[in-house]
Amino acid sequence: MGEANRKGPLAGVRIVELAGIGPGPMAAMLLADMGAVVIRIERETPVDLGVSKPLRYNLTLRNRTSIALDLKQPASVERVLQLVAGADALIEGFRPGVTERLGLGPDVCLARNPRLVYGRITGWGQEGPLAQVAGHDINYISLTGTLDAIGRQGQPPSVPLALLGDMSGGALYLAMGVLAAILEARGSGQGQVVDAAIVDGTASMAMTFFGMAAAGKWQPERGTNILDSGAPFYDVYACADGKWISIGPIEARFHAELLERMGIPADAIGPQMDTASWPHTREVLAAAFRTRTCAAWCDLLEGTDVCFAPVLSFAEAPSHPHLKARGTFVEVDGVVQPAPAPRFSRTPSAMPTPPQAPQSPDADGVDAALAAWGLSPEAIAGWRGA
16 A cells, blocks of 8 residues: 555554564554555565465455565565665564575664664564574463463363464564654664564563462462452353353452342352352352353343453454444455554544555556655666566
8 A cells, every 4th residue: 555545643654574474464464554654575485374365364464565575686685675775664573593694684774774673573582592493372472471371270271372472472562662663763863673572572461460479369270360260250151052151240349240130149159259169159150151041141241340241253253233333343355354453533544455465576566665665766667677
């Protein structure tokens, strides 16, 4: 999408993305959703994990131009450096040292553009004993203590979606770090390297729980605490039709309202925070929830202060009345997907554009993107036919 057509609070910000998988594309998508102009430099044969085929379903690639280049060729490296010269930031997700070997490391890029923010996302970080070792989300959250805390009592750790490590501890921290460094560079005139490691971000996200553990308020055995399925009032329950609902009335007044609306006398269970009575309370609640369908519980409890919600699938969530009213999901190119977030009152983000297949450097669409980036006609001509 051309720079002049971008909307959102980051309109005018230019970012070069060296194609990768997982948290790098997610961070680039978040920035593009908020209006940044992102040009994604893709390999001539993109990495195919078989996750999102056809291309229009690979949603983290939305909202940007994608150009296919062979970065083993000096001419292609020079093309990227031309973009770097006019960029606010670059994002890359290779193992440490790879971009240096390609001729696109921080020293080279900052020499071309001293104000550049060079954002690097890895699992283990740019340095340390594991820096050069392969890994994935499950490994990174394992090392930080967070995976050990997820699961039910007496059961193995539960493997979560790659939301905790890749997308939260990785992509969100990379995007936040890049934006912070861009702000600083606008005052100082100097760029810098942002080392975003998924292990660092995931550990940071667990800040509250590290504090609770240090204070002796978090039991090391999983599934025995208030927020990890140990408490009967913060859990999921099966309904008569096999569907599930969630409750979370931690506050005493919300818990009392839940019991009242369900018709359960307070003296039928033990005190809310008495852990010894939790097994009995769980049995009482489980038996009660099995007496009605999910829809019936929604009619009774949804919209009240009992901290309730049905457990919806990916297919069901976009149709929920609350999410429909907010426009939490949008349809782009026939694909229902989350809308840009967060929301801005004065500079709202635009409707996303669908993922784009990598184009050759001499494609007409690339000409338009390069012109919007600010490259001269002579420089653009140099991209053609090389």
